[in-house]
Amino acid sequence: MVKKTLIGFGLLMAVLSACQTVSQDPVTRGDVYFHALGCMQCHQIGDQGGTWGPNLTFIGFRKSPEWLTLWLKSPHSWNQKTVMPNFHLSQDELTSLVAYLSAQKGQAWTDAERPWNKPGLTALERGHILFNKAGCVACHGQDGRGGYPNNNVVGGQIPGLTQVSLGYSRKELIRKITNGVPQPAPADPNKPLPMIFMPSWGKVLSQSEISDVADYLLSLGPKPSSSADSF
Ligand code: HEC
Ligand code: HEC
The missing domain is CATH 1.10.760.10 (Cytochrome c-like domain)
Known part of the structure; x- marks a missing residue:
């Protein structure tokens, strides 16, 4: 009897401590x-x-x-x-x-479940969906039009991306998206550093995903005068 109670007590403690671990x-x-x-x-x-x-x-x-x-x-x-x-x-x-x-670093989707990896999409559609769902949009705005703030950067904003076709070759753009910019330069060195940074997408996206989002960005902008770059 005593033994039974003790076992019961032990079980109760085990259940309680399991609940506590969760909470x-x-x-x-x-x-x-x-x-x-x-x-x-x-x-x-x-x-x-x-x-x-x-x-x-x-x-x-x-x-x-x-x-x-x-x-x-x-x-x-x-x-x-x-x-x-x-x-x-x-x-x-x-x-x-x-x-x-x-803790949300993309694990809610397997590679195949990523919505831009559903079969039947063109490269541009894939890049556009990736732009929205991986969250480029949360920093660079709808269709890359910009408008979101950053602290202590020149102009006070995260750059828009509608003109990248003028400043970047396709290869440079892919490199930029892959590596990101871990710490944007502060406008005023005496103020707190900018809190919003460009993530190194190469850590979580494949080169094919990055190249499709790069093509999507290039499709937003004016055509560069020389398109000599091939990748
Ligand atoms: C957390 C915010 C954030 C997210 C999300 C983000 N970026 Fe950025 N991005 C930045 C910041 C900040 C810069 C400016 C970096 C600097 O100081 O040069 C930047 C710069 C860039 C540039 C260079 C723009 C220029 O004018 O030189 C490109 C291209 C770019 N991002 C593409 C992307 C793509 C594609 C994605 C999604 C896969 C993405 N970004 C997601 C914050 C972000
Ligand atoms: C009424 C709609 C709404 C609700 C409810 C809401 N949010 Fe938001 N949230 C937004 C919008 C819209 C943005 C994008 C910022 C913007 O464009 O103004 C945002 C942005 C965010 C961001 C930044 C996203 C990024 O990538 O930069 C986080 C984090 C966030 N919300 C978390 C939450 C949490 C946590 C809750 C619940 C406590 C919540 N939100 C409830 C509408 C909502």
């Missing part, structure tokens, strides 16, 4: 908050959720935890014009959501 994991708590707070109404992770805001499957690859914290605390202090609501998050909601979002 102590901020990524898991962030996942719960993400669903409970209605973030999915406007955002997708993988193919689930709404499409008003950017797809967040690669959010942890493209934005730093520091920036995510700033954004979720007060979207409008970063971008006055944003439609993303201020959720007035508690400290626990904030740190858990940042942990959950930072």
Whole structure:
């Protein structure tokens, strides 16, 4: 009898500590908050959720935890014009959501599930879908038209991409997208460094994906006078 009670007690403790491991994991708590707070109404992770805001499957690859914290605390202090609501998050909601979002580095899709890798798409269609769903759009704007802020950079904005055909050969463009710019140059060396950087997409995209998004960008812009570059 005593033994049975002890076993029962042991089991109860095991169950309790398993629950605690789950609730102590901020990524898991962030996942719960993400669903409970209605973030999915406007955002997708993988193919689930709404499409008003950017797809967040690669959010942890493209934005730093520091920036995510700033954004979720007060979207409008970063971008006055944003439609993303201020959720007035508690400290626990904030740190858990940042942990959950930072963990999203594309794993919600296998390579074949990436929406731009569905069969039957032309290279340009593939590049355009990639631009939107991998989240180039979240920094460079719809169709690369720009308009999103960065701190302490000349002009105060992330560059638009509608003119890259004039400044880059196809090869240079592919190299730029592959390597990114880990730390954009500050306009004022005495102020905090720019928080938005150009990710090194070569870490998560194949060369064929990068070359299709490069072709998509080239299709946006004016035709260069010389197109001698072949790749
Ligand atoms: C009413 C729609 C809406 C809801 C609800 C919403 N967002 Fe957003 N969110 C947006 C839009 C739109 C943007 C893009 C910024 C812009 O264009 O103003 C954005 C941007 C973001 C970004 C930055 C994306 C990037 O790649 O730069 C993150 C992170 C984010 N939202 C997280 C959340 C979280 C977490 C929640 C829930 C607590 C949430 N959002 C709820 C509309 C929404
Ligand atoms: C997190 C924000 C962010 C995302 C997401 C992002 N970029 Fe960028 N990108 C930047 C910033 C910032 C720069 C400017 C870097 C610098 O200081 O030179 C840049 C620069 C560029 C340039 C060079 C533009 C020029 O005028 O020289 C190209 C091309 C480019 N990005 C393509 C892409 C593509 C393609 C994607 C998606 C696969 C992408 N970017 C996603 C932030 C981003």
